[in-house]
Amino acid sequence: MTIQTPLGRASLRRRNFLVSAAAVAGGFSLGMRLPVGDGPAHAAQVKELNAWVVIHPDDKVVIRIARSEMGQGTLTGLCQLVAEELECDWKNVTWEYPTPGENLKRNRVWKNFSTGGSRGIRESQQYVREGGAMARQMLIAAAAADWKVPASECTASNSVISHPSGKKTTFGAVAAAAAQLEPPKEVKLKDPKGWKIAGKPVNRLDTVDKVTGKQIYGIDLTLPGMLVATVRACPVIGGKLKSFDAGRVEKMPGVKKVFAIDGNAVIVVADTYWNARTALAALPTEWDVGKLGEVQTETINAMLKEGLTATEAFVGNKVGDARTAIDGAAKKVEATYSFPYQHHVTMEPMNATARYTPEQCEVWCGTQNGEAAMAAASEASGLPVAQCDVHKLLLGGGFGRRGRADYVRQAVLAAKQLPGTPVKLIWSREEDMTHCQYHPTTMCKLTGGLDAQGNLVGLHMRISGQSILASLLPQNLQNGMDPVMFQGLAASGVEAAYGYTVPNLLIDHAMRNPHITAGFWRGVNTNQNAVYMESFMDELAEAAGQDPLAFRLKILKPKWADVLKAAADKAGYGKPLPAGHFHGIAQVMGYGSYVAGVAEVSVSADGMLKIHKITAATNCGHVVNPAQIERQVAGSFAYGLSAALYGEITVKDGAVEQTNFDSYNMLRIDEMPKVETVLVPTHDFWGGVGEPTIAVAAPAVLNAIAKATGKRVRNLPLMHHELKKGA
Amino acid sequence: MAVLNVNGKSMNFTADPRTPLLWVLREQLGLTGTKYGCGIAQCGSCTVLIDGVATRSCQVPLNSVGNRKVMTIEALAASGTLTKLQEAWVKLDVPQCGYCQSGMVMAATALLAAKPQPTDADIDAAMTNICRCGTYQQVREAIHAAAKA
Ligand code: FES
Numbered sequence: 071m072t073i074q075t076p077l078g079r080a081s082l083r084r085r086n087f088l089v090s091a092a093a094v095a096g097g098f099s100l101g102m103r104l105p106v107g108d109g110p111a112h113a114a115q116v117k118e119l120n121a122w123v124v125i126h127p128d129d130k131v132v133i134r135i136a137r138s139e140m141g142q143g144t145l146t147g148l149c150q151l152v153a154e155e156l157e158c159d160w161k162n163v164t165w166e167y168p169t170p171g172e173n174l175k176r177n178r179v180w181k182n183f184s185t186g187g188s189r190g191i192r193e194s195q196q197y198v199r200e201g202g203a204m205a206r207q208m209l210i211a212a213a214a215a216d217w218k219v220p221a222s223e224c225t226a227s228n229s230v231i232s233h234p235s236g237k238k239t240t241f242g243a244v245a246a247a248a249a250q251l252e253p254p255k256e257v258k259l260k261d262p263k264g265w266k267i268a269g270k271p272v273n274r275l276d277t278v279d280k281v282t283g284k285q286i287y288g289i290d291l292t293l294p295g296m297l298v299a300t301v302r303a304c305p306v307i308g309g310k311l312k313s314f315d316a317g318r319v320e321k322m323p324g325v326k327k328v329f330a331i332d333g334n335a336v337i338v339v340a341d342t343y344w345n346a347r348t349a350l351a352a353l354p355t356e357w358d359v360g361k362l363g364e365v366q367t368e369t370i371n372a373m374l375k376e377g378l379t380a381t382e383a384f385v386g387n388k389v390g391d392a393r394t395a396i397d398g399a400a401k402k403v404e405a406t407y408s409f410p411y412q413h414h415v416t417m418e419p420m421n422a423t424a425r426y427t428p429e430q431c432e433v434w435c436g437t438q439n440g441e442a443a444m445a446a447a448s449e450a451s452g453l454p455v456a457q458c459d460v461h462k463l464l465l466g467g468g469f470g471r472r473g474r475a476d477y478v479r480q481a482v483l484a485a486k487q488l489p490g491t492p493v494k495l496i497w498s499r500e501e502d503m504t505h506c507q508y509h510p511t512t513m514c515k516l517t518g519g520l521d522a523q524g525n526l527v528g529l530h531m532r533i534s535g536q537s538i539l540a541s542l543l544p545q546n547l548q549n550g551m552d553p554v555m556f557q558g559l560a561a562s563g564v565e566a567a568y569g570y571t572v573p574n575l576l577i578d579h580a581m582r583n584p585h586i587t588a589g590f591w592r593g594v595n596t597n598q599n600a601v602y603m604e605s606f607m608d609e610l611a612e613a614a615g616q617d618p619l620a621f622r623l624k625i626l627k628p629k630w631a632d633v634l635k636a637a638a639d640k641a642g643y644g645k646p647l648p649a650g651h652f653h654g655i656a657q658v659m660g661y662g663s664y665v666a667g668v669a670e671v672s673v674s675a676d677g678m679l680k681i682h683k684i685t686a687a688t689n690c691g692h693v694v695n696p697a698q699i700e701r702q703v704a705g706s707f708a709y710g711l712s713a714a715l716y717g718e719i720t721v722k723d724g725a726v727e728q729t730n731f732d733s734y735n736m737l738r739i740d741e742m743p744k745v746e747t748v749l750v751p752t753h754d755f756w757g758g759v760g761e762p763t764i765a766v767a768a769p770a771v772l773n774a775i776a777k778a779t780g781k782r783v784r785n786l787p788l789m790h791h792e793l794k795k796g797a
Numbered sequence: 798m799a800v801l802n803v804n805g806k807s808m809n810f811t812a813d814p815r816t817p818l819l820w821v822l823r824e825q826l827g828l829t830g831t832k833y834g835c836g837i838a839q840c841g842s843c844t845v846l847i848d849g850v851a852t853r854s855c856q857v858p859l860n861s862v863g864n865r866k867v868m869t870i871e872a873l874a875a876s877g878t879l880t881k882l883q884e885a886w887v888k889l890d891v892p893q894c895g896y897c898q899s900g901m902v903m904a905a906t907a908l909l910a911a912k913p914q915p916t917d918a919d920i921d922a923a924m925t926n927i928c929r930c931g932t933y934q935q936v937r938e939a940i941h942a943a944a945k946a
Pocket residue numbers: 832833834835836837838839840841842843844853854855856
């Protein structure tokens with residue numbers, strides 16, 4: 071075989087493809103600009119049918135996707151929805167990303183680029199399906215005009231248009247004529263019951279390149295004349311750079327430039343990453359961390375602990391008078407829980423490539439929000455947004471981390487030092503581990519009152535700890551309150567409502583914000599809220615002398631109860647298990663969906679935990695791709711159980727202590743339980759899939775451990791707990 | 798000038814002899830299918846075969862490779878056809894984000910070469926690569942499927 075150079079054709083497949091789309095779109099340049107000078111031979115003039123659909127004369131269908139693909143399958147799901155309405159042959163479907171710059175130029179025709187909150191499909195399904203349906207109608211109208219028959223007599227299926235007279239033509243044959251037509255004002259979308267492509271477990275569109283090593287992620291990009299940079303920011307988030315001695319490393323092999331950015335970081339630019347990294351390791355730096363250098367995990371915990379009993383707190387959900395009801399209850403139950411900082415750990419460390427000239431700033435990167443990345447490029451370059459653009463690449467993991475554009479800013483600042491030269495900035499894993507926006511840390515005190523019959527008459531949940539909005543989006547706070555804190559606990563709504571009916575309920579939040587940046591971490595606040603609420607439900611059930619499932623089902627609203635029952639039924643809850651095996655359950659509503667999990671675990675005499683099996687139920691309303699949902703659910707358990715077992719970021723002298731996978735462990739294949747997914751869609755709403763299930767992973771396992779050992783683990787991660795009987 | 802035998806070819810290039818093989822493959826030879834995940838032999842993203850043995854290339858200095866044969870993910874389907882293992886991977890739609898998958902496929906290739914009919918315990922022992930997306934269940938299924946194919 072021939073060795074592919076970074077500019078070889080094979081490795082450029084995706085980019086050539088995007089460039090072909092640029093050419094076909096005519097009049098504007100869509101997708102990536104070609105980093106090398108050879109455009110593809112087949113770049114014919116093909117006009118789009120609309121923003122979502124381009125059809126080539128050979129019947130190839132190009133579907134444009136604005137949301138980012140990071141493994142969650144949104145790309146394939148959205149293509150299925152467009153293809154369904156378009157009535158094209160699924161085999162003909164390919165895809166491309168429009169750039170946020172083109173979106174801006176075209177009056178945001180592709181709408182929202184942001185990919186987070188499990189919103190990719192549920193928030194764009196309506197308009198992408200309409201795009202597909204409109205394109206189909208235009209294709210039919212073009213064929214009908216050619217045949218001089220009414221369009222209403224023609225039908226489309228599998229990329230073929232037919233008329234009862236026997237006339238037939240293909241999409242490719244009429245696409246050019248159809249593109250000249252006015253788009254229809256109105257379209258009628260199909261009833262999902264009649265779906266043929268959507269709703270089916272079709273394979274992903276992006277698999278083969280990922281199995282052959284050809285997929286180009288941001289970290290793999292090579293541009294002509296490109297240099298490679300790496301960065302070290304102040305180890306204490308919020309600290310400053312005091313001094314650095316560039317002279318000590320400037321003569322090292324390959325080094326091109328050494329400089330500071332933003333007063334808090336140093337960057338080395340070299341010919342290769344390895345040379346940049348080697349020089350950066352040798353670069354003497356001094357930091358000014360001030361009082362932040364006194365912050366420890368212990369001081370943060372003390373701050374949170376104080377909030378558990380503070381008089382002032384934001385009220386997120388209130389029914390009746392919880393305090394009075396608990397005071398007058400026959401039995402009172404109380405417990406305090408905690409949840410540590412955690413790191414996203416995308417497999418691909420943060421990176422971005424930027425090229426700056428006084429006229430233009432371009433960025434190539436994996437991002438969960440192309441428009442935010444473009445805004446960051448504008449701010450860092452000092453150029454108006456209209457002179458910036460971002461070329462998105464597939465992400466080697468997002469999990470919320472790549473919604474923030476800090477690494478894009480740094481790459482642009484580096485490129486600005488070398489106008490005209492593309493600079494790829496790569497974070498080391500150590501930089502990545504220590505400069506995240508972490509899953510926030512909180513504590514929680516729960517107090518419940520039971521009457522003589524064991525009914526829950528009052529419940530107070532006090533959360534104390536860090537707000538993500540205060541950290542990242544303070545403008546979104548509502549009179550100081552962070553409503554996102556109450557995910558899964560909200561009084562009402564279609565996003566994240568509390569499922570239990572409790573006659574006297576108070577859920578409140580004492581906001582305590584340490585200096586560590588907090589951010590959106592797959593599942594976000596449902597994660598700790600479900601640990602707190604679902605663990606405590608088991609504690610209440612035990613105090614009431616009732617089975618945890620029966621105790622819940624008495625007070626759960628129908629949709630929440632149904633999904634929990636589905637999981638329990640499938641798992642055989644209540645039926646005999648192998649000796650030493652125990653079931654634990656948990657449920658939550660998050661991201662518009664209802665989910666539940668049953669964990670089957672055993673704990674050996676010497677305290678070894680084994681998670682044998684997970685049974686998970688999901689009601690996400692409409693199902694776009696059941697195979698991908700199953701993978702998201704299983705993946706959610708890998709992610710949630712990694713966090714429950716090992717996930718803990720600690721702070722010493724103001725800095726994050728964990729630096730790499732040797733100090734921040736995660737679950738591997740030998741610890742991965744078999745996950746069985748049960749889909750129980752009710753087909754009456756659109757819910758998210760990528761995130762909600764994570765929240766039930768930890769509490770289901772914790773509840774099963776409590777059954778197995780009699781020990782209630784209230785502080786994560788599990789690795790700190792001795793599960794041996796009697797220990 | 799350094800020389801390496803990579804994917805059946807003798808490759809000449811310049812690099813510091815202490816450079817990890819991972820970065821030589823990625824930067825000097827343009828073989829970006831081999832990924833950087835941790836740099837400390839923990840995650841397996843950088844797995845290549847050296848004389849057929851699955852090896853974490855981030856911890857292999859260039860000057861320790863000698864004339865041993867290095868094989869990367871790019872060599873597997875070099876003839877244009879996927880290997881049996883890759884076929885199983887595609888059929889079962891294993892990758893999510895895909896970033897760990899080159900390493901997974903290389904580790905599994907070595908496993909099947911050593912143990913054509915691996916048990917679950919063999920898979921647990923050989924496949925210590927990290928996947929943050931959680932493709933483990935499909936990885937296991939794909940290895941069993943390839944063994945049967
Ligand atoms: S990069 Fe080599 S094992 Fe992680």
